[in-house]
Amino acid sequence: MDNKIKIAVNGGIGFGAKLNSKQLMTISKYMDEEDELELTTFQQLYIEILEDDKDEVIKEFESVGLKCYPVGNYVKSLRTCNFCKGEEREGMPVAKEINRRIAGKPVPFTLKVAYTGCIIGCGEPMLSDIGVMKYKDHYNLYVGGKAKGKDAEVGSLLRENLTPEELYDIVEKIIAVYAEKGKKRETFHKFLKRIGKEQLIS
Ligand code: SF4
Structure with missing residues (x-):
């Protein structure tokens, strides 16, 4: 067959x-x-x-x-907002570059990364494993959001005022650490609780 x-x-x-x-x-x-x-x-x-x-x-x-x-235990394609205020102002090229670098990478469990072009946050970055929010000319990075379950949680700030290059590096590093140190089928949320936020980028 x-x-x-x-x-x-x-x-x-x-x-x-x-x-x-x-x-x-x-x-x-x-x-x-x-x-x-x-x-x-x-x-x-x-x-x-x-x-x-x-x-x-x-x-x-x-x-x-x-x-x-x-499909499966990979980094999902980047979830984004609608960039309603314009491509450049809301950082669409940065979102595309993040997606190019991370989408489809193998990880212990499906990893959701979201991007939003302003602090209104339509891309729901705070409810994703990793969330990026553009704020003025820089980018803030959140980790540990969990949209599902009775223990749903809002992510917390990991780094702020990042340049695009700093953002790419840190997001790639977090994913590499999770890929290397996460247990099989361990969600990013559980992984983060186990190792602690700062260990992600130490
Ligand atoms: S997050 Fe901001 S730029 Fe993106 S769709 Fe919402 S209001 Fe528009």
């Missing part, structure tokens, strides 16, 4: 989590009438494709501007 695998797809980082009709038509080419797309809470669609077709499908998806990511 032909093996199927699940991949995550979205339209990349832009003004809102949108897909155009060409992208939708391209996705539907690889679906039978009874197939379903799963809409996740994380601005991704899950689609099942034949494992043997994976490279070809991803190439075609990317040719129409879709972004493809693995």
Whole structure:
């Protein structure tokens, strides 16, 4: 029997989590009438494709501007706000660069990273494992948010007034520490409680 695998797809980082009709038509080419797309809470669609077709499908998806990511214990693609105040003012290039550096990296358990272009915080960075909030010309970094469960928690500030380069370095470092020292299937929230915030970047 032909093996199927699940991949995550979205339209990349832009003004809102949108897909155009060409992208939708391209996705539907690889679906039978009874197939379903799963809409996740994380601005991704899950689609099942034949494992043997994976490279070809991803190439075609990317040719129409879709972004493809693995499903499972990886860093999710960056969740963002809608950048309503403009691309530059709200740091869209910085969000794209963060996503380029981290999305799809293997980690002990699915890791959610969110970005928001101003302190109104529509991207909900405080409820994500790692959250970035642009404030004036700099970036504040939060860790330890947990949106789910009775023990849901708001993240706390780890560093503030970061430049883009400082932000990239520290986010990559946190993910590397979690990938290295986290136990198998240990959530980032639990990991952080176990090792303590400052150990993340010591
Ligand atoms: S966080 Fe700020 S820039 Fe982003 S969508 Fe909300 S109000 Fe607009």
